Amino acid sequence: MTTDSTLRFGAQTDEVTSLLRIVNLVRTGEATTRPEIGKVTGLGRGVVSQRVDQAIQIGFLGDGEFGASSGGRAPRTLRFRAEQGRIVICALGAAHMRVGVAALDGDILEHTHRTWDIAQGPEKTIDAVMSLIDDVLKKDPKVPVWGVAVGLPGPVDFASGQPVAPPIMPGWNAYDVRTPFEERFNAPVWVDNDSNLLALGERARRRDSLADLIYCKIGSGVGAGLLSKGRIHRGANGAAGDIGHVRVSDSDVQCRCGKTGCLEAVAGGWALVRDAEQAIHEGTNSSLGPLVKKGALSLEEITLAAQAGDALAIALIQKSARVAGETISALVNMFNPGVIVIGGAMGSAGEVFLAEVRQRVYELSLPLATRDLTITLSVNDEREPLRGGAELAREQLFDVTFPRWFAEGRPSPERAAVPA
Ligand SMILES: [Zn+2]
Structure with a gap:
C-alpha cells in the first residue's frame, strides 16, 4: 500500500515537473512552439503534446500565432495566458x-x-x-x-x-x-x-534580468535597494541597503531613529527642510521665505526653487549630494554596481544633485569600481x-x-x- 502510493506520487511529480517547466519556457519566451519545447527539454513529441494540451486545458497556456516555417508546415506558437x-x-x-x-x-x-x-x-x-x-x-x-x-x-x-x-x-x-x-x-x-x-521596477524597465544595480531613494528619508546579478540582496535579516542610518563624518545632529549623525539627518528631505528654515530664520534671503512662514516647506519645494536658481536651495541640495555621495561611494567600493539610480523626491532636483553625487563618487571610489559605472536619475514616473x-x-x-x-x-x- 505504502509502496503503491509512493510510486504514484513519484510518477505524478515527474509529470508536474515537466508541466511546470513547459509553462515556464513559454512564459519566458525561451521556447514557444511544441518542436522548440521538445528540443529544449529533450521530451518526446508525444509527451510534449500531452503536457501542452494539459497546460492549455487548465488555463496556463493558449494558442498563439503561427511561427516561422522552416520548410514544412509552420508550427503554432503558444502563449502564457497573463490575463x-x-x-x-x-x-x-x-x-x-x-x-x-x-x-x-x-x-x-x-x-x-x-x-x-x-x-x-x-x-x-x-x-x-x-x-x-x-x-x-x-x-x-x-x-x-x-x-x-x-x-x-x-x-x-x-x-x-x-x-x-x-x-x-x-x-x-x-x-x-x-x-x-x-x-x-x-x-x-x-x-x-x-x-x-x-x-x-528598474530591473523590469531596463529589461536587464542580471543587473548589478543600486537604487538610492532620497526623499524625506534615505534608503537603497541592492540588485546583485538581478537578485535583491536583502541580507540576513532584510536590513541590507538601509543606508539612511549610516553615520556620516563630521556630524552630530540628532536623527529621528534616536542616533546621531545619520546620513538622512544630514542629507534627507526632512533635514533639508530643517536647515532651510533655520537659514531663513537667521536672515538668509530666499524664495522659500514665504513657505517657511506658512510652515509649508517640503523637499519638493526646495528642489523646485533650486531648479529656478534659488541660491539657498541650490546650496542645500549640493550639500545633501556631497554627503550622500560619500555614503554611495562606500557602497560602490563594497558592491561594485554597474548602475546607480537616484530616485525619490530628490530626483526632481536633477543635474544640481546628480553632478555633485557623481563628482563625489568618482573622487572617493576605486578606479576599478567606477570604470564602467553609470550614475543616473530615475525616470520619475509615479x-x-x-x-x-x-x-x-x-x-x-x-x-x-x-x-x-x-x-x-x-x-x-x-x-x-x-x-x-
Ligand atoms: Zn538615524
Whole structure:
C-alpha cells in the first residue's frame, strides 16, 4: 500500500515537473512552439503534446500565432495566458499610498493613489488600502488575484513580512502585515521595503534580468535597494541597503531613529527642510521665505526653487549630494554596481544633485569600481513602485509558489487559490 502510493506520487511529480517547466519556457519566451519545447527539454513529441494540451486545458497556456516555417508546415506558437490572474500591488509611503493591479506579465492595468499619513498606524492604514484595492479591482472582479505585493517605507523582515523598528511608522513594529491581505485574497502575499520594490521596477524597465544595480531613494528619508546579478540582496535579516542610518563624518545632529549623525539627518528631505528654515530664520534671503512662514516647506519645494536658481536651495541640495555621495561611494567600493539610480523626491532636483553625487563618487571610489559605472536619475514616473511590486510578486510567484502549487498537484488557478 505504502509502496503503491509512493510510486504514484513519484510518477505524478515527474509529470508536474515537466508541466511546470513547459509553462515556464513559454512564459519566458525561451521556447514557444511544441518542436522548440521538445528540443529544449529533450521530451518526446508525444509527451510534449500531452503536457501542452494539459497546460492549455487548465488555463496556463493558449494558442498563439503561427511561427516561422522552416520548410514544412509552420508550427503554432503558444502563449502564457497573463490575463487569467491578477497581481495586486500596494506601495505605501510616509505621506501617500498607491495601489495598482497588474496582469501576470507585469502590465499595470489600473492604479490609483491618495494622500495618507502612515503614522496613523497599521489597522487604519490597511483599511484605507483595502478600499483603494476595491476601486481598482472593480473593472473585472471575476479575475482571481494570484498574489499581493506590499511595499513599506521602512525595514521589513522579508521572511515574516513584518516591519522591524521602522523610525517613521509608529505602531507598525512587528505588525503582521501579511495576514489581512492573505485572508482577504486567499493568495500569497509578499511585504518588502520600498527601495527594494523600486530596484526591481528598474530591473523590469531596463529589461536587464542580471543587473548589478543600486537604487538610492532620497526623499524625506534615505534608503537603497541592492540588485546583485538581478537578485535583491536583502541580507540576513532584510536590513541590507538601509543606508539612511549610516553615520556620516563630521556630524552630530540628532536623527529621528534616536542616533546621531545619520546620513538622512544630514542629507534627507526632512533635514533639508530643517536647515532651510533655520537659514531663513537667521536672515538668509530666499524664495522659500514665504513657505517657511506658512510652515509649508517640503523637499519638493526646495528642489523646485533650486531648479529656478534659488541660491539657498541650490546650496542645500549640493550639500545633501556631497554627503550622500560619500555614503554611495562606500557602497560602490563594497558592491561594485554597474548602475546607480537616484530616485525619490530628490530626483526632481536633477543635474544640481546628480553632478555633485557623481563628482563625489568618482573622487572617493576605486578606479576599478567606477570604470564602467553609470550614475543616473530615475525616470520619475509615479507607477515605478507599482511596477516594482508587480515584479516582486511575479518573481516569487513563478520561482517559489508555482513549483509548490505544481508539486502539490493543483496547478489550476481556481484550485491554487484554495488554501491547502
Ligand atoms: Zn538615524
